[in-house]
Amino acid sequence: MNGQAMGSRTVASIVALAGAGDEAAFAQLVAAHHADMARVAFAVCGDRELAEDAVQSSWLVAWRKLHSLRDPDRVRPWLLAVTANEARQLLRRRHGPVVEIDVEVPGDPHGDPSTGIERLDLRRALAHLSPDDRALVAMHYVIDLSSDELGVAIGASPSAARMRLSRIVDRLKKELRDG
Amino acid sequence: MAERDRFELDLAAALRAYLEDAPTEVRPTEIARQLATAYPHRQSALGRWGFGLTPAMAWVLLLVGLLLALLVGGLLVGIQRPDQAVVVVPQSPGTSPTPARSPSPWGTATAWDAPRGAVPFGSRPCWGTEWIVQPWSTNAL
Numbered sequence: 001m002n003g004q005a006m007g008s009r010t011v012a013s014i015v016a017l018a019g020a021g022d023e024a025a026f027a028q029l030v031a032a033h034h035a036d037m038a039r040v041a042f043a044v045c046g047d048r049e050l051a052e053d054a055v056q057s058s059w060l061v062a063w064r065k066l067h068s069l070r071d072p073d074r075v076r077p078w079l080l081a082v083t084a085n086e087a088r089q090l091l092r093r094r095h096g097p098v099v100e101i102d103v104e105v106p107g108d109p110h111g112d113p114s115t116g117i118e119r120l121d122l123r124r125a126l127a128h129l130s131p132d133d134r135a136l137v138a139m140h141y142v143i144d145l146s147s148d149e150l151g152v153a154i155g156a157s158p159s160a161a162r163m164r165l166s167r168i169v170d171r172l173k174k175e176l177r178d179g
Numbered sequence: 180m181a182e183r184d185r186f187e188l189d190l191a192a193a194l195r196a197y198l199e200d201a202p203t204e205v206r207p208t209e210i211a212r213q214l215a216t217a218y219p220h221r222q223s224a225l226g227r228w229g230f231g232l233t234p235a236m237a238w239v240l241l242l243v244g245l246l247l248a249l250l251v252g253g254l255l256v257g258i259q260r261p262d263q264a265v266v267v268v269p270q271s272p273g274t275s276p277t278p279a280r281s282p283s284p285w286g287t288a289t290a291w292d293a294p295r296g297a298v299p300f301g302s303r304p305c306w307g308t309e310w311i312v313q314p315w316s317t318n319a320l
Contacts, residue, residue, distance in 0.1 A: 021220030023211045030207035042201035043194075052202040063214040067233070117193035141191040142198050173186055
């Protein structure tokens, strides 16, 4: 089950119950969103352990603050925003004010040859982005958030989110094509 | 969102491959149980009789209640206050009101004309005053 698979009405009731402290409802939210949150955290940190810690603390934040979420339909971007924030804070605590990720590549450095973008190059290009920009790219290109949801996640209007994303893509294009 | 160009499609595919390393495995019930045990949700101040109110709604209701109480209190106190002017006209015995010698351009006001709506002193009780009936008042007639 993922976030989109839950019907809108079901999401509202699950979020309400989870916000009130219902364990089973909260477990459903975890099952639906954990993987996406882990991807965002990993995009921000570039480190499995840090990403795991970030997602754990995000669930703690969600457990405590879910009741304050006004629109239950926005739970997905809300959870992803919480995760990006937790990951950024963990990264800052670990590396100090400079929050660039390491360009050390775990696994295959070449990645998927069909994409035309090598894993090492991608990692290096991502390292030049800010943590928030890395989260935004992951939210859009991997988790497929709409521009409305991106706006919710970054606390801006959908058009502002689109503009920011467009600037990031231009930058990545330059980094990946020009090296 | 606009159609993705070739670069964006490549970027999305590369990102998906890269983020496969993310720690996505989880035991949802375990996380929920641990959080519920370590950080149990507090009961609201109203306990189980919370009427489904969120804290924000409860604060708004409390504020509205206070304002209503203030309004009702103000009305109750305001009802008991004298709201009409009381005019005391100093008069010596034997004098009678006479019209002004030269008529005023604003009308024929007499020396004892009271403002419109004024009630002669003594016709109704007033806070802090004694019940005194003046000879010229309607009560004395």
